[in-house]
Amino acid sequence: MPLFRPGPRPRVWRARRGWLLLTAVVLLAFNLRSAAVSVGAVLEDVSTDLGLSPTAAGVLTTLPVVCFSVFGAVAARCARRYGAWQVLAWALVAVVVGQVVRVLGSSPTLFLLASGVALAGMAIGNVVVPAFVKQRFPRRIGLASAAYTTSLSAGTAVASGLTVPISDSLGGWRYGLVVWAGTAAVALAAWVAFARDPAGRRPAGARPGCREQPAFTGRSWSIGRGSIGRPASIGRRGPLGSRGWRTVFRRPLPSPSPSRSASASRDSVPRLRRSTLAWSLAFYFGLQSLQAYAAFGWLPQIYRDAGLDPTSAGLLVAVLPLMGIPLSLVLPIVAARRSDQRLLVWLCGLAYVVGYVGLIVAPRGGALTWAVLLGLGGGAFPLALTLIGLRSREAAVTTELSGFSQSVGYLVAIVGPLGLGALFDLTGGWTIPLWSLLLLVIPQVVAGLVAARPAYVDDEIAPLARSEAARSSTTV
Numbered sequence: 001m002p003l004f005r006p007g008p009r010p011r012v013w014r015a016r017r018g019w020l021l022l023t024a025v026v027l028l029a030f031n032l033r034s035a036a037v038s039v040g041a042v043l044e045d046v047s048t049d050l051g052l053s054p055t056a057a058g059v060l061t062t063l064p065v066v067c068f069s070v071f072g073a074v075a076a077r078c079a080r081r082y083g084a085w086q087v088l089a090w091a092l093v094a095v096v097v098g099q100v101v102r103v104l105g106s107s108p109t110l111f112l113l114a115s116g117v118a119l120a121g122m123a124i125g126n127v128v129v130p131a132f133v134k135q136r137f138p139r140r141i142g143l144a145s146a147a148y149t150t151s152l153s154a155g156t157a158v159a160s161g162l163t164v165p166i167s168d169s170l171g172g173w174r175y176g177l178v179v180w181a182g183t184a185a186v187a188l189a190a191w192v193a194f195a196r197d198p199a200g201r202r203p204a205g206a207r208p209g210c211r212e213q214p215a216f217t218g219r220s221w222s223i224g225r226g227s228i229g230r231p232a233s234i235g236r237r238g239p240l241g242s243r244g245w246r247t248v249f250r251r252p253l254p255s256p257s258p259s260r261s262a263s264a265s266r267d268s269v270p271r272l273r274r275s276t277l278a279w280s281l282a283f284y285f286g287l288q289s290l291q292a293y294a295a296f297g298w299l300p301q302i303y304r305d306a307g308l309d310p311t312s313a314g315l316l317v318a319v320l321p322l323m324g325i326p327l328s329l330v331l332p333i334v335a336a337r338r339s340d341q342r343l344l345v346w347l348c349g350l351a352y353v354v355g356y357v358g359l360i361v362a363p364r365g366g367a368l369t370w371a372v373l374l375g376l377g378g379g380a381f382p383l384a385l386t387l388i389g390l391r392s393r394e395a396a397v398t399t400e401l402s403g404f405s406q407s408v409g410y411l412v413a414i415v416g417p418l419g420l421g422a423l424f425d426l427t428g429g430w431t432i433p434l435w436s437l438l439l440l441v442i443p444q445v446v447a448g449l450v451a452a453r454p455a456y457v458d459d460e461i462a463p464l465a466r467s468e469a470a471r472s473s474t475t476v
Helices: 009-030 034-041 043-050 054-082 084-101 108-136 141-170 173-194 244-249 260-272 276-305 310-336 342-361 367-377 380-390 395-413 415-427 431-452 457-475
Strands: 220-223 226-229
Touching (some): 009 141, 009 173, 034 043, 034 054, 034 084, 034 108, 034 141, 034 276, 043 173, 054 084, 054 276, 054 395, 054 415, 084 108, 084 173, 108 141, 108 395, 141 173, 141 310, 141 380, 276 342, 276 380, 276 415, 276 431, 310 342, 310 367, 342 380, 342 431, 380 395, 380 431, 395 415, 395 457
Antiparallel strands (some): 220 226
8 A cells, every 4th residue: 555645746745744743743752751761860960969858859759740740730721722733832842941951050949940841841742642643633543642652652761771871971960861852852843844733723622712723624634544634725835834933832813703612622621520431541541650650660679679780670670661662553553443442451451460470479580571561561551542532532522631631640640659669668578569559450450441441531521511501591
């Protein structure tokens, strides 16, 4: 099958435009974890150089989860008000600025605040990108989700694995951290060049009064057999139109007619809190995040206490994000081709169970095997992100569902590294903490089974909307 659909030149151009847009999304996703994982690799050097107390170091390690929860909660509102194009552009600006500023000074407070700025940009990107993919690639959700989740996993693995070698080769931890500001700057340039909609179109759910078109109207850009929404007009001066890159950061101009999808999106926020499917997605996302952050935070120490040297322990932990790369490439495509994803939930849960049992029984004898199994269990992360797009019909609802699931989910995930450390202090060993993580797989699988059944959040909140409209008419 040809890469692009056959046809006249304009259609081929639109196909290339679709690939460029997907490239911009992939580069953006690559930078949605770098500020979070790169610090852990050089935390000792950072603490020594800046004089961070143990408490401040603990705050720094917990800061990513807190920011992902707090700023993820407001990301959907920002996307409704200003549109996903501008919000994601400014999110990348925050990622670049935060990572540059935090290496310039010698104040612990400045380092924490600047890290918070970078993490806030990443939190907003985490929420808005799934809805952006849902809207722009409505017929290729599996392909687009696989592309950006694979890039996110690759960015996590690369940032965690190369920060120390870069720091050693260039002469300090500051160089090892600031290099990821450079990759974010490349993503920002690509976003400005490829992803700007010259017609100023906003996604479904953007603020009423923005001069943008509803999602997926008219003709479309094509990628293979799929397509993405196309703006109503494209200027002759290129993909950015006559006004150029500066329009990326401009607030959309007012329009006399508000969008019905925007109203639906705004009204869906409180209704999501009464949706069983939305809560199951939130808890599934949160519990798999809890497992991941607990493993990244404490698995090196578990292996070292089992008798492995620090280098081997670090390499074994690197297996987890490396396993995430092929899983992120395959799982979203497989999930999108199925109406029921419950088998995938069972497989991820089973991998976690066997991995934790192995760590409890023989942590050193099968160290690599257990790391591989825990990495396979981490396939729950791309699966959860894909389910956010698959369990909603409208891009407006996808935005709200993404924000709700991730803000609630990361609140749940905070318990992971803190709770595991507290249990270790109380018991003096890793058996009880590992059994706790093993038992938490049960509610994770239960929540995943509810979230993976063939249903839509839109259908759950629609009766609530009708009943509220009936009460309003009765009151009037």
